[in-house]
Amino acid sequence: MSEQELKLHVPAASRQAVLREIKQREATRIRLHAMYFDTPERELARARIAIRLRQEGRDWVQTLKMPGINAITRIELNHPRPGPVLDLSVYAGTEVEAALSAIKGELGLRYETDVQRLLRKVRTRYGTVELAYDTGILRAGALELPISELEFELVSGRPAAIFAAARGWQQRHALVLDPRSKSERGDALAQLAQRLADADAIPGEDLEARRAQAIAQFWAPRGAAAVKLREDMTPSQAMARIAAECLDQIARNASVLAEVDTEDAYRAGNSEHVHQLRVGVRRLRSAWKLFDGWIAPVSEGLLQGVRTHFAAFGANRDQDVLNETVAPALMRAGMPVIPMEAAPPEQDARSIAGGKAFQAWLLDLLEWSLDVPPAVPSSGGQPIANGTPSDTAPEPAIRLDGGVAGPSVRPTIIPMLAPEPDPQRLRKQLARRLHRWHGKVADQGTQFATLDIPARHELRKRGKRLRYSLAFAESLLPAGKLRGYRKLLSRVQDILGEINDLAVAKDYYESCTATHPxxxxxxxxxSARLEELAEDAQRAFDDLAASKPFWK
Structure with a gap:
């Protein structure tokens, strides 16, 4: 069977209020002790399967879970057990039999959870949702992580019921979206426990450094992951898959910045989490541009949220680049020390990431990504986005008298047989649009030396959009031709990125000249470095313009 649920982290400052609200109506309390199993090589985790034995009051239940068709859907197989005995024979003849039969290692206890759960049902206009407020501990070896989360599981009705219920709780209690399941957090904690044990087993003066490195790796920033599209996908299906990947990158970095795991005991979030979060937002914006005209227009609320939050995180990112990249380079070049007096951003990254506005935007984005609406056909039969036709304009309608119809007459003729679907339509659409974007970037880039600062900034954004969109379509394009092109485009982006960072730093140091000569x-x-980079950029764009076509 499948279940649909959404999980939100409850920060420490909100737990008493959440507990009071849960208890306002009749709630059921139950203790849950679960043991999760895997092989030493993590074969189940690699197959995205979690198996647990859980004591629910006096009863024992064996559960297997796997990801479903989207971010809120899970496949779940439950079997009552007489005690804490794991029985794999119950999966014979099921869809997971082949995966479990392929396991080579011996299953053993990897991690466990000990949770107090409060259950309560709520009704919305879209259906009934069960709330489960879990507090407790996740344990792997000697390591522990806190569990404090509110789950919203659909009992009946539409998935919109989950979001209708979750939005109110999120706004009242500043809850934080955490895409990770308990099993994913437990698997990561078990890996950390093993790495720390391995570090302790090797004597040496660098033991503490090795332990610190292992701990930092546990909360490492989440970078971009590959997206695999199929040629038979509709644009809406392709966009949904891309949006899910972008959202996962954004939300995972945001949860670290919001201190979901650490709660001030350890400052896990850093400048790279901010950077990767912003990369996720840029990728999403690029995808919206890539599919413009093929999906319904994105709501103004989502668009405005992108602009607002991207700018807020950008102020933090600019300061990080100044402190961590530009200033050290200047010091190595011999610059006398200048006390850093840059005004701090209005909000730090942690406040933004855990804030109600940003988290509400994430919920809206998640709900949109689950069912991306297709473009609404115009009266001429072609999809419309933002009031403009897509790549191909519709043919004029034919009047019965043989002339061309005026704007008030647009008859539609339905053929006797529907046209055969083109299994390569998505690839052709993407290749055609990427080809056009490449032409614009290359044409403008060959004139880089003559462009002013705003034009160079716009060119940089066009190049990023092309680079991210190319990655989205990569699974549908010739791999051999892409390899060389990606290197050329990455070279362009690296140079333009440094130019942008230096331009921001230049503005700062210009403001310092009166007080710090x-x-x-x-x-x-x-200024000298910018001149060098301008020459490098011109050569890089010339090489890009001369590259072989990747879209054929």
């Missing part, structure tokens, strides 16, 4: 050193060094 040594800032003139920085301005001279930055």
């Amino acid at each position: 040594q800032a003139w050193f920085a301005l001279g060094w930055i």
Whole structure:
């Protein structure tokens, strides 16, 4: 069977209020002790399967879980057990038999959870939802992580019921979206426990450094992952898959910045989490541009949220680049020390990531991504987005008298047989659009030396859009031709990225000259470096313009 659920982290400051609200109506309390199993090589986790034995009050239940068709759907197989005995024979003849039969290692206990759960049902206009407020501990070896989460599981009705219920709780209690399941967190904690044990087994003065590295890796930033599209997908299906990947990158980095696991005991979030979160947002915006005209227009609320939150995180990112990249480079070049007096952003990254506005936007984005609406055909039969036709304009309608119909007459003729579907339609659509984008970037790039600062900034954004969109379509395009092109495009982006960082730093040091004369050193060094980069950028764009076509 499948279940649909959404999980939100409850911050420490909100737990008493959530508990009071849960208890306002009749709620059921139950203790849950679960043991999760896998092989030493994590064969189940690699197959995206979780198997547990859980004591629910006096009863024992064996459960297997796997991801479903989208971010809120899980496949779940439950079997009552007489005690804490794992029985794999119950999966004979099921869809997981082949995967479990392929396991080579011996199953053993990897991690466990000990949870107090409060259950209560709520009704919305879309259906009934069960709330489960879990508090407790996730344990792997000697390591523990806190569990404090509110789950919204659909009992009956439409998935919209989950979001209708979750939005109110999220806004009242500043809850945080956490895409990870308990099993994913437990598997990661078990890996950390093993890495720490391995580090302790090797004597040496660098033991603490090795332990610190292993701990930092546990909360490593979540980078972009590959997206595999199929040629038979509709644009809406392809966009949904891409949006799910982008959202996962955004939400996972946001949850670390919001201190979901650490709660001030350890500062896990850093500048790279901010950077990767913003990369996820850029990728999403690029995908919206890539599919413009093929899906229904994105709501103004989602678009405005992108603009607002991207800018807020950007202020943090600019300061991080200045402190961690540009200033050290200037110091190595011999610049006298300048006290850093840059005004801090209005909000730090942690406040933004855990804030109600950003988290509400994530919920809206998640609900949209589950069912991306297709473009609404115009009266001429072609999809319309944002009031403009897509790549191909509709043919004029034919009047009965043989002339061309005026704007008020657009008869539609339905053929006797529907046209055969083109299994390569998605690939052709994407290749055609990427080809056009490449032409615009290459044409403008060959004139890079003559462009002013705003034009260079716009060119940088066009190049990023092309790069991210190319990655989305990569599974449908010739791999051999893409390899060389990606290198050329990455080279362009690296140069333009450094130019942008230096331009931001230049503005800062210009503001420092009145109080810190040594800032003139920085301005001279930055100006010289910008001249070098401009020449590098011109050569890189010339190479890109001369590259072989990847879209054929």
